[in-house]
Amino acid sequence: MALRVRKSKVSEPPPVCPLTACMKLLGGAWTPNVVWYLRGEPRRFGELRGDIGRISAKVLSARLRQLQASGVVVRNAVAGSPPSFEYELSELGRELVPAIAAIVAVGEKLKRRAVTRPAKAR
Amino acid sequence: MALRVRKSKVSEPPPVCPLTACMKLLGGAWTPNVVWYLRGEPRRFGELRGDIGRISAKVLSARLRQLQASGVVVRNAVAGSPPSFEYELSELGRELVPAIAAIVAVGEKLKRRAVTRPAKAR
DNA sequence: CTGTATCCAAACCGATACTG
DNA sequence: CAGTATCGGTTTGGATACAG
Numbered sequence: 602m603a604l605r606v607r608k609s610k611v612s613e614p615p616p617v618c619p620l621t622a623c624m625k626l627l628g629g630a631w632t633p634n635v636v637w638y639l640r641g642e643p644r645r646f647g648e649l650r651g652d653i654g655r656i657s658a659k660v661l662s663a664r665l666r667q668l669q670a671s672g673v674v675v676r677n678a679v680a681g682s683p684p685s686f687e688y689e690l691s692e693l694g695r696e697l698v699p700a701i702a703a704i705v706a707v708g709e710k711l712k713r714r715a716v717t718r719p720a721k722a723r
Numbered sequence: 724m725a726l727r728v729r730k731s732k733v734s735e736p737p738p739v740c741p742l743t744a745c746m747k748l749l750g751g752a753w754t755p756n757v758v759w760y761l762r763g764e765p766r767r768f769g770e771l772r773g774d775i776g777r778i779s780a781k782v783l784s785a786r787l788r789q790l791q792a793s794g795v796v797v798r799n800a801v802a803g804s805p806p807s808f809e810y811e812l813s814e815l816g817r818e819l820v821p822a823i824a825a826i827v828a829v830g831e832k833l834k835r836r837a838v839t840r841p842a843k844a845r
Numbered sequence: 846c847t848g849t850a851t852c853c854a855a856a857c858c859g860a861t862a863c864t865g
Numbered sequence: 866c867a868g869t870a871t872c873g874g875t876t877t878g879g880a881t882a883c884a885g
Binding site: 618619620621622623624626627630633634637693696697699700701702703704705706707708709710711712714 | 740741742743744745746748749750752755756759815818819821822823824825826827828829830831832833834836
């Protein structure tokens with residue numbers, strides 16, 4: 602009667618949710634962007650930088666390395682007069698795309714809302 | 724001939740992708756977890772802490788406040804002998820759930836892979 | 846052009862201690 | 866129980882300069 606009985610299961614939440622596992626791959630704030638802009642054809646460093654916008658070279662470099670280390674991104678050397686490299690998603694990386702796409706979808710809806718609704722009554 | 728012609732469009736990437744907008748809501752490493760465990764019925768502070776696992780009280784408090792500020796989470800007072808509060812997702816917050824669900828789905832697949840495949844040939 | 850190195854600010858997290 | 870304050874450590878990110 603006095604006891605506050607409250608079911609502990611929302612719908613059977615996993616002990617350590619896989620969320621964390623996946624989020625480790627998408628670490629920083631820029632990581633999803635890198636993967637996102639790599640979802641199409643292979644891109645070079647400078648192109649990627651231009652695509653993403655205002656990411657600093659250092660951060661892009663760091664994220665790229667991190668993503669290589671976790672097996673999400675592959676770096677391929679392109680033989681030519683100006684030796685350059687191309688980055689592309691690995692098979693693992695491609696599996697992340699749908700998740701990011703879902704985030705993008707929400708982001709678009711959010712932006713639309715922001716325009717429709719003035720300011721959310723602060 | 725010598726010119727390296729390279730199309731700049733992957734599939735028409737938006738100027739400033741909505742990804743960033745959405746990621747701002749999902750800031751820290753714990754934020755998605757908080758939203759995730761709030762996807763069902765309203766939860767109290769301690770319950771949430773137990774659900775998530777090893778999150779410190781300070782961080783949970785900070786995330787909760789941040790999510791309230793961004794309109795993702797609502798805090799409701801529950802009248803009773805022990806005055807307590809319940810947190811639940813707002814309408815906006817519910818829109819984030821599918822995105823997080825997608826991440827969780829990938830995370831599950833990842834875990835399964837990790838078991839199936841030994842070590843990815845390091 | 847492709848990256849990396851250095852310096853520096855800000856955000857995030859954990860542990861502990863403390864108030865209502 | 867619910868939540869905040871403080872201290873310290875680690876990570877992330879930006880700007881700039883610089884090496885291949």
